[in-house]
Amino acid sequence: MLDLHSHVLPGLDDGAASAEEAVAIARAACADGVRVLAATPHVRSDYPTTASQLDAGLRALPPLPIDVVRGGEVSLEVAAALPPDDLAPFAIAGSRYLLVEPPYTGLPLNAGTTLFLLRLAGFVPIIAHPERNPDVQADPSRLRELVEAGALAQLTAGSLTGRRGATAQRTARVLLQEGLAHLVAGDAHRPLDRSATMSRGLAAVGDEALAEWLGRSVPAAILADEDIPPRPATGRTRRRRRVLAWRTPA
Incomplete structure (x- = not known):
């Protein structure tokens, strides 16, 4: 598994507070089967992480039993301004x-x-x-527009298992x-509880091919800076295709 969202860098945000906590997060992820962890500290008004702080945090990491790559969790507000x-x-x-990161108060x-402007800029x-955003919870079509x-x-894995409510x-x-x-992704701020791990979250998907896509294939494409692979046909998708085929005139 490849986990592209964590707060493993100590002292930058509300994640790991020390090198010891960073090691604990990494060890827990490794024990769960995660092989690559993205360090994505918050970049927002209350945690205004800079690129130099990110670099320093990565350099200061002690030896970890897992590969750590750089990243950030940039608020919509900061993404619009920088x-x-x-x-x-x-x-x-x-x-x-x-x-x-969208705000927790809504979109x-x-x-x-x-x-759209991020896309124009090449991102x-x-x-x-998004499942934790109240506007998306009230109307999932709000996310469809953005996708x-x-x-x-x-x-978040813990959302799929019910850990997030x-x-x-x-x-x-x-x-x-x-x-x-x-x-x-795990979105670990501390070592993830067993009910919120990547493996538990992917198991809760209930479809092996889809779980592989969500936890390995898509993150691997992102790390390689490639286009993401097509979504596998799930039971729902296969049923819809059969209906469409039946409705299509010969």
Whole structure:
């Protein structure tokens, strides 16, 4: 598994507070089967992480039993304000993919515009944990508009298992069913509880091929800075294809 969202760098945000906690996060992820972990500290008004702080944090990491790549979790507000050259250091593993965090209070009216401008600048925005956003919970079609405009969506493993609450779990399932989710991540701020690990989250998907796509194939393409592979046909997708074939005149 490849986990492209974590707060493993100590002292930069509300994640690991020390090198010891960073090691604990990495060891727990490794024990769960994760082989690559993206360090994605918050980049927002309350945690204004800079590129130099990110570099220093990566250099200061003690030896870890897992590969750690650079990244950032950039708020929509900051993504709208910073020029592309200032955003590039926070792209995942130096790729075109940028993890973007929506506010917890809802989606701002300019969310679509911000993501569109990121696309114009050469980035592929990845929307972090949309299933925990109240506007998406109330109306998943709000996310569809953003995905159809070229964004990807990353679910949190703990949402799929119910660790993040029933509403987040229900919304995550709807987003999966509607084809609006592209990868799963741990979003670890501390060593993940067993009920919120990547392996548990992917198991909760209930479809082996889809889980492989969400936890390995898509993250691998992102790390390689390649286009993501096509989504595998799930049971729902196969049923819809059979219906469409039946309705198509000979």
